[in-house]
Amino acid sequence: MSFTLATWNINSVRLREPIVQQLMQEEAPDVLCLQECKSPVDKIPTEGFAALGYTHMVARGQKGYNGVAIFSKIPMVEAGSEDFADLGHARHIAGTLENGVTIHNFYVPAGGDVPDREKNEKFGQKLDYLADMRDFFRREALTKSIMVGDLNIAPREDDVWDHKKLLKVVSHTPIEVEKxxxxxxxxxxxxxxxxxxxxxxxxxxxxxxxxxxxxxDKGRRLDHIWATSDISNAGHSSRVLRAARGWEKPSDHAPVFASFDL
Structure with missing residues (x-):
């Protein structure tokens, strides 16, 4: 089975329902993973999405902030969620497609403005969240899995507009990249x-x-698509839909795409 997947921090799924529908109509990914939905699950505007073929959804939501959801044209069942770092936040959801591939959708904490956990509790929470993710992956030894989301880290020098200027800016600091x-x-x-x-x-x-x-063009690559090594060779056709950053009432993120032949 071949399918195309997109991941997008939408910065309020209800506020930006029109451009979510625009993406579904114009790009038509088989699976769309959203972060920062800022909505309880029962308030997500599923009716319009279902009318466009996205009849399957798994989600975790909160009023006003966080929130993750996976919409799919392909039959999908929920595969659980984790509360990493015990924050009580809706930041992870997983769904398994009918071909057995499990998709993990993450919204990693942004980490505030000061890259020092002693001075900034949010930065400490981010590092703890990443450590819990690491331990979870070691423990679960996942296979046939894809991980997507706003990881709030731009790891490579060419993932930011100016490596040297951003070395002390949260999202590109050496300790975040290491974690x-x-x-x-x-x-x-x-x-x-x-x-x-x-x-x-x-x-x-x-x-x-x-x-x-x-x-x-002072950008950062904060949004990622990863696959476990057993299926990574099936991934192809990656791209960032930069144009979506200029749509009406846009998110500050652009959707990232990849296709898989599995």
Whole structure:
């Protein structure tokens, strides 16, 4: 079975329902994973999505913040969720497709503004969350799995607009990059996006603060698609839909795509 998957931090699924539907109509991924839905599950606008063929959903929600959901045209059953770092946040959901592939959808904490856990509780929570993810992957020894989401870390020098300037900025600090690498190694995960696009600057997020985000192009690659090593060779056709960052009332993130032949 071949399918295309997209991951997108939507920054409120209800507020941005029109552009979610636009993506579903124009790009039509078989599976769409959303983060930062900012909605209880029962308030997610599923009716319009189902009318476009997305009749299967697994989700975890909260009022006003966090929240993750997977919408699928392919039959899918829930495969659980974890509360990493015991934060009580809706940041993880998993669903298994009818071909046996399990998709894990994550929204890793952003970590605040100061990269020091002694001065900034949120940064400590982010590091603890990553450590719990690492331990979970080691314990579960996942196979035939895909992991997507807003991981809130741009690991490579060419994943940010200026490596040196961002070394002390949360999302690109050495300790975050190190912890993300540990998490990746623990699950034998392969970064599908960079497997397909090994060289060159690549971003999926541009701040709302920029007067002209497109011209300034001060981006970061915070959104990721990984696959376990047993199926990584099946991944292909990775891309970032940069144009979506310029849609009406946009998220500050752009959707990231990959296709799999499994």
């Amino acid at each position: 993300l690498a540990e998490t990746q190694d623990a699950g034998n995960w392969v970064d599908i996006t960079r497997q397909d696009i090994p060289e060159g600057n690549l971003y999926s997020w541009w701040s709302y603060r920029a007067r002209d985000w497109d011209a300034a």
